[in-house]
Amino acid sequence: MDMHPILEVKHLTTSFSVDGRSVAAVRDISFTLHRSEAVGLVGESGCGKSITALSIMRLLPEPVARQTAGSIILDGVDLGSLPDRQMRAVRGGRLAMVFQDPFTSLNPTMRLGDQVAEAIRAHAPMTGREARDRALELLRSVQIPSPETRMRQYPHQISGGQRQRVMIAIAFAGSPEALIADEPTTALDVTVQAQVLSLMTDLRTRTGAASLLITHDMGIVAETCERLLVMYAGRIVEQGPVAAVLRQPRHPYTEGLLASLPSIDGPRVGRLQSIPGQPPPLTAVYRGCAFADRCPRVMDRCRTEEPPTVVTGAGASASCHLLA
Amino acid sequence: MLDRLRKSPVAWLSALVIVSMAAGALFAPWLAGHPYDAVSRDHVLAGPMPGHLLGTDHQGQDLWARLLYGARVSLSIGIIVEVIMACIGITLGLLAGYRGGWWDIGLMRITDAMFAFPDILFAIMLVGILRPASAFASFLTVFVALALVNWPGMARLVRGQTLALREKEYVEAARAVGVPSGRIILRHLLPNMASPILVAATVDIANVVLAEATLSFLGIGIQPPYPSWGRMIADALPYLRSAPALLFYPSAALAALVLAFNFLGDAVRDSLDPRLRS
Numbered sequence: 001m002d003m004h005p006i007l008e009v010k011h012l013t014t015s016f017s018v019d020g021r022s023v024a025a026v027r028d029i030s031f032t033l034h035r036s037e038a039v040g041l042v043g044e045s046g047c048g049k050s051i052t053a054l055s056i057m058r059l060l061p062e063p064v065a066r067q068t069a070g071s072i073i074l075d076g077v078d079l080g081s082l083p084d085r086q087m088r089a090v091r092g093g094r095l096a097m098v099f100q101d102p103f104t105s106l107n108p109t110m111r112l113g114d115q116v117a118e119a120i121r122a123h124a125p126m127t128g129r130e131a132r133d134r135a136l137e138l139l140r141s142v143q144i145p146s147p148e149t150r151m152r153q154y155p156h157q158i159s160g161g162q163r164q165r166v167m168i169a170i171a172f173a174g175s176p177e178a179l180i181a182d183e184p185t186t187a188l189d190v191t192v193q194a195q196v197l198s199l200m201t202d203l204r205t206r207t208g209a210a211s212l213l214i215t216h217d218m219g220i221v222a223e224t225c226e227r228l229l230v231m232y233a234g235r236i237v238e239q240g241p242v243a244a245v246l247r248q249p250r251h252p253y254t255e256g257l258l259a260s261l262p263s264i265d266g267p268r269v270g271r272l273q274s275i276p277g278q279p280p281p282l283t284a285v286y287r288g289c290a291f292a293d294r295c296p297r298v299m300d301r302c303r304t305e306e307p308p309t310v311v312t313g314a315g316a317s318a319s320c321h322l323l324a
Numbered sequence: 325m326l327d328r329l330r331k332s333p334v335a336w337l338s339a340l341v342i343v344s345m346a347a348g349a350l351f352a353p354w355l356a357g358h359p360y361d362a363v364s365r366d367h368v369l370a371g372p373m374p375g376h377l378l379g380t381d382h383q384g385q386d387l388w389a390r391l392l393y394g395a396r397v398s399l400s401i402g403i404i405v406e407v408i409m410a411c412i413g414i415t416l417g418l419l420a421g422y423r424g425g426w427w428d429i430g431l432m433r434i435t436d437a438m439f440a441f442p443d444i445l446f447a448i449m450l451v452g453i454l455r456p457a458s459a460f461a462s463f464l465t466v467f468v469a470l471a472l473v474n475w476p477g478m479a480r481l482v483r484g485q486t487l488a489l490r491e492k493e494y495v496e497a498a499r500a501v502g503v504p505s506g507r508i509i510l511r512h513l514l515p516n517m518a519s520p521i522l523v524a525a526t527v528d529i530a531n532v533v534l535a536e537a538t539l540s541f542l543g544i545g546i547q548p549p550y551p552s553w554g555r556m557i558a559d560a561l562p563y564l565r566s567a568p569a570l571l572f573y574p575s576a577a578l579a580a581l582v583l584a585f586n587f588l589g590d591a592v593r594d595s596l597d598p599r600l601r602s
Contacts, residue, residue: 059496091499091500
């Protein structure tokens, strides 16, 4: 792996304005993506995963939400400094995104082939015929059966799994260097999930695109990712190589997430465990650690002091008072 | 899309009605048999008879001839005004909805102001300001007045649709692959709001044709002796008891035209929606 990261997120903070107040949904997060590396970003609903993705794509619904601090650097270029026109060339070009719901992410009034061709032509000047040929090629590469027929069909005529394959084809239309996949398999059946994930892994290794896989499924991360970022209440609370984090989670939140998974070979524990309570609402004002109220090993310090980020191993760190 | 349209009998029938009315309007001088303003003193309020296919009105003018010439006014007003106002309304609605912010606020306040104007009053004002000298000028004035009065409804509809559609995931997905705004508007927003636009437009055509009738009735629309269906309806009212046919023919023609536009609009909408295709 070369040491120069493709995507570098530094101290990203994204805030919403709620009733005139500024509320941070993503708080000072930093991470890097290297070439052909897959990184998982996990956390409960509402922890800021999708907002992180939209911040990187610069697709936040401004002025309601805006990046208030930090920078996003793609291959040495600060995306925040790019004018809109150049940012548009980056989107879908060097930086692509796969959305969560394949049922709503395709335009119902456009033929599938046209939608793939549109993504191609947004980044490469070519004739309609050339774009269609390339679209056919892309549909073939995402293993869609009888792509010639599919080209002329509309989204409602194909299954969810097929649609997600089309979305992936669209994402790869601009030969991206980095791909953000926001829960790409959440809306799919389990068997189809596995197929789509293996397709994405396959394309990633073939094209060398780095990918950030946003999910709440630890199983998917374990299967497909090399590194893991655990997000809670807008912060990255733990990160590191997947194997190391899964074997020995350092943050009580990561522990809780793992404990809430059923284990196939471990002892039967009756009911599945869960983390009591809910993540704090974005608007909550708290001192110290955001997880304190739900943490089984909470200490007095947790409610007053912000936990330090401690290096826990090679490329691994966690933010918790227990480690200090 | 055309395939489906061709298979729908309702679409066929509606198109037939509109086309035959348009043909009647276009070839009126050859089909009418009388000039629209020819007065026959011997036959006033006459029923159908040789030489007067549908009879005559209170001034002894041939009803069939007036119906044909009247179609010129009603059809052209309906279609041209509709096209003009749809263009204005769709453009402003898209701009306000897609750009948002000050564009939205500014354009929508103008729309509100236009809405607040009583439309007939606005048209009267416009006629008063422009003082059309010739019959053709007054014709044009009616066009402009009706288009200017009627676009706000379309603008609001399109703005609302734009606001709803631009939050759709496929629009966001299109932006995420770098599709330019113009293309997003033309390929992703407009086709997905075609149904409500078409439905509103076909209903609007009916309203525009009726508004022209109102203006003509008030004497500021189409100037007599030139006929329009609205004028003919207005003129027929005093003779409702003695000669109901005077009211019946233009009303029936107007109703048929409006219905044909409505049905055609429905059929076009259905054929535009890929989900309804078998």
